[in-house]
Amino acid sequence: MHLPKFEYLEPGETSEVVSILGKYRGQCSIIAGGTDLLVAMKQRRQTPKYVISLAKVSELKQIREEAGMISIGPLATLEEVVASGPIQKKLPVLAQAAWEVGSPLLRTVATIGGNLCLDTRCRFYNQSEFWRGARPDCFKAGGVICHVTNKENTCYSTFSGDIAPALIALNAQIQLIGDGDERWLPLARFYTGVGRIPNLLAAGDNEVLTEIKVPLPADGTKGLYRKYRFRESIDFPLVGLAAILRVDPDDGICQEACLVFSGVGSRPVQAAEAENKLIGKRLNEDIIAAAAETAAGEVHPVKTDRVNPQFKKKIVKAMVREAFTELGGVKS
Amino acid sequence: MKRLINIVVNGEPHEVAVNPEQTLLEILREELGLTGTKKGCDQGECGACTVLVDGKPVSSCLVLAVSVNGKSIATIEGLSQNGRLHPLQEAFVQHGAIQCGFCTPGMLLAAKYLLENRPLPSEQEIKEAIAGNICRCTGYVKIIEAITAVAHSTAQ
Amino acid sequence: MSKYAVVGEGLPRIDGPEKATGQAKFTVDIKLPGMLYGKILRSPYPHARIISIDTSAAEALPGVKAVITGKDIGEVRYAFVDTPRYPADERPLAIDKVRYIGDEVAAVAAVSEAVAEEALGLIKVEYEVLPAVFTPEEAIKPTAAVIHENSLEGTSAWEEWGAAGRSHDYRAEVDIDNASARSAISFGDVEEGFRQADHIREDSFDAAATAHCALEPHAAVASYDPVNGKLDLWLSTMGIFLKRFVLSKALKMPISKVRVRHSYVGGAFGGKIDVFPYEFCAAYLSMKLGRPVKIELDREEVFTTTRQRHPISIKIKTGIKKDGTIVAQDIKLYADNGGYRGSGAIVVFLCHGFSFPVYNIPNYRYEGIAVYTNNPIRGPQRGHGAPQVRFAIDSQLDMIARELGLDPVEVMLKNVRHKGDVLPNGDKLNSCGLSDAIRGAAQGVNWTVGRSQLNKGEDCAKGSGRDGARFRRGVGMSLCSMFSGAMYYPFASAAMIKLHDDGSATLFTGSQELGQGIYTTLGQVAAEELGIGLDDIRVVAGDTEITPIDLGSFLSGGALVTGNAVKLAAADARRQLLEVAAEILEVKVEDLNYRNKQIFVKGNLDKSISYAKAIQGSVFRKNGNPIIGTGSYKGNPETDRYPSLAKAKGLFTSAYGFCAQAVEVEVDTLTGKVKVLKASTFHDCGFPLNKTIVEGQVEGCVSMGMGQALSEEIVLEKGQLFNASFLNYRLPIATDTPETKDGLVDSLEPNGPFGAKEVGEGAVAGMLAAVANAVNDAVGVRIYSTPITPDKVLSALQG
């Protein structure tokens, strides 16, 4: 499977990236590590005329600790994220999530920015051109019908990135720079929940993701990232869970709880009701079980991969139980 | 449109004219004749195409050749020195870690990177380091043994 | 100390350094001057009639050298089985109909692969889509769409080899249009057997289709020399002579004008036996254009179009005495062979043939039916039928044993066959180490200790998690058997050994290295017999022009059949050498002994001569004979026929390999995930010619078997393969590796070279039931279909 022909551009400045994006609107793709984009291109799901590399924009690569924050350049590779001292120490959830992505051979080139921009996935869509040729183009591929639901003009393709749940749970902000325009927004708002155009950049607007800022968690915050997949490497998450918990050391009451999932919807899904079941309580087995039950009700997986959605809900339940039992030090 | 890139492959500088759509794997195999690097899937899923770019293992089927301009690349052909097998190669041969040999080049380079960064890895660390390299023949048992043996012998 | 100097030792393989340095050339690495690249256009529909094909736009694309379709090729048919009963039903390129998604429709040769790919997009094919069937149940309905309407003429490729003339059509026996083959056999009196039984169970099992996943994608390079009319081929193959035979017929070339040349094969596992359309097309295009043509399949094509293991539905009824003696068994199964017969006729034979040597069942009935569907074609894969049928038999036996309160291991021991037994088809077990293998494998997983966990925790099974521990462990076992070669084209292997001035030797063998270490193993056999070291042997192999004929590396015939041929060739060379030496030393041959390339007179060590000098002597004395030894051995020396596939009559093989496999698993009752912690395989391979290689084969089988038990599965919906990639077809990766304990039972097969028989195929088959039984042992649920995925386990647990 060969790549389609394209022109390769290597601007040296963010501003140049933005102006190229403006010039070739709708005809170009940004490439970071390329581990998602190049597969999409080989499968002819994407055939940009221009591929804009960020490799020469050196400022996009840095990981820095600032006042109360860690700033991460979108071009930092996942291996660099895993190895970063400040991240390991202060944002272990993020380090864990990055460690879980793909395989070691991908993490050396795959970037954190590319991971956040990861396209949603579906068993009818992430296939070769030949394969997709056996049936009409689905809605996401430019047609009308959705082969999963048999409905028109809908797409339930699944967000399967590992990093976004962790960063959303950590309240990360991202910076997007466009034509004379630059904005910060919470990462959670980056995702549209629309399978066909899953994030703010996917519509082909001329913006680029330039920085990720993560506030340092309050003292006593614990967190973990768990990934349910069949094999311990290579596989995307069937369900990913970033969980954060802060318990008052004096009275043992839960001050903060956060659960964000991957693999169960067209965007990273935060289980707010389940969080509410935990906050303000002293965690015990029953409370955790109730939260797990609630979380399972808050996710609505669709059969975009091989496993059946009911099974995913069971896994969500099991993962929530496991995560908070561990974070809360609750005996089971 | 072709463009010239300069790369150092196994210590030797090369100037290669490449098309943007060519992958590093294609350039190595087809332009430079380094067929020791294998194509098992062409989609980043098997590790047969593993090479080291600036010392780090990557799936070369998912790397654009234009993007490695100025970098140094190590392939399996450069692992033995002056006709002497690298200790990992020697161990793979001695321990029966090679069967069909198709995964072997990638496996060896992934193992090399591991031992350079973690001279005495645990068994779990070895498994994780080669978890992106699929081998259908061996069931991994003897590959893990071979890597362990090298780690132990160099540690002494 | 071993009584042998070279065989038995775990010597490093001779192709190791070449492979470790990236120097080994695989078919995909072959590049010839002026070479063109081919690509195949395939059907996107599971069942359709071709109305028209327009290739003009593709032909006009710059860089395209030729486009061919079925019309250009004309009437060419071939198949893995090609007998009057089962006439060949495959064509290199479709003419009238396409029968599965991936069926070949046209081929392009161009200056680069990219151009060829582009050209495919320019070929316009008009199809009339036809109703399709996707399961055996649908396919056998009287109203089902018929996939092969016309009975094809039975011209058998084997006729010149004495295949019986026209035998009656199998369709007369089964009144099913979509049936492609049937095997039926019985012995004893099944009804009476069931009457004698104290306990009878009837169950149904389903084994999934699986993929071979050889890391090297299939490829062919063809180079036609118009001046001499010769065709050179480099192929992904398991048997160079079989491929030459089938391809030369299909190409209508004299067999001697086709040469398959040596390249390494990057794993095969059964998936590179059949002749494939891309091979034919590469050759055809090269002949048409007078330039070399290479066709390399991409991974999706490999998954979709190069055969899979047959999914098989098995109904099994077993009657047993209170003491655990099996008295009757009735098996009926359907195998889905996809759009073409592939190896359908063989798998329904082997589901019996690879399985009946295990237990001694006095009253037995078996019927296997292969059916056409519009799914991808199925072919041989490691064990070929055995994993599926052993899954059913040993899962059920485990259930029965538990119901009777017996230990499954005891029940197995009670029923297995022994050395000296004569099988119902007349084959004699000259070696059989099953009982020892069972005891060894059981010990490997601490069988008695492991099982007591179950007995304590039976009540914890349902409901899970809360009351019992979250992770629960269990052990399970299953057995299997395998042929060591059989009668199949070219029916025999020969070998040749040439001695050199310095006393070293070159072995010429037509066998093919796939990773199974055959060059090394055969080199050891030759070295042992010649009294030289493995270093003194060079192996020339895998080339039909310069090596003698070979059965090929399937049906597990390598070690036994070719091994015997090599041993005989070496013995022949040694005899000649000793004869010359005797003449020179003026003693009788019987008085001579040899070691380290030196021949000496027994009891008089001063009187000796080196191999080198003896060879020189032979050149001077014997009209220049530099000593060439030859040897040959038949697939099954006891018979001059291949067995009847339909009636399973006739002798099958000259030796059966056996193995017992036990595993310990851990089940996560919260998520349903099953992890194999320990795998213990005791393999009766007769004698390990190379211990390291034998272990490596077993470990590879265990890993594959574990994958197929737990996660591997070809997922099809309406004939379309959803997981044609290593990402979605979940074969084991390094982190899945269990602790393995391999044991070898040296049963010393009298028919085998140094006692060796099969290795490398059997040890997949026992893994499926072993894992299923272990899961049951751990959490008390029975999974009736493979793979045993977390969602199945979880659903069963939560009832």
Ligand SMILES: Cc1cc2nc3c(=O)[nH]c(=O)nc-3n(C[C@H](O)[C@H](O)[C@H](O)COP(=O)(O)OP(=O)(O)OC[C@H]3O[C@@H](n4cnc5c(N)ncnc54)[C@H](O)[C@@H]3O)c2cc1C
């Ligand atoms: C076999 C395999 C397994 C995988 N497994 C996992 C997994 O387990 N978990 C997981 O999360 N991912 C997985 N991936 C997907 C992918 O490797 C990762 O998500 C990776 O982090 C993507 O980063 P990248 O730099 O390679 O992205 P690229 O491919 O370079 O880019 C991805 C997308 O993001 C856009 N983009 C990238 N950077 C920017 C930017 N700064 N501004 C604007 N747009 C940008 C690109 O235009 C493109 O659309 C897997 C991929 C493969 C091939």
Ligand code: SF4
């Ligand atoms: S969910 Fe439907 S529309 Fe979206 S990618 Fe899958 S098939 Fe296409």
Ligand code: FES
């Ligand atoms: S060929 Fe690159 S990972 Fe498989």
Ligand code: FES
């Ligand atoms: S040795 Fe064959 S794939 Fe690893």
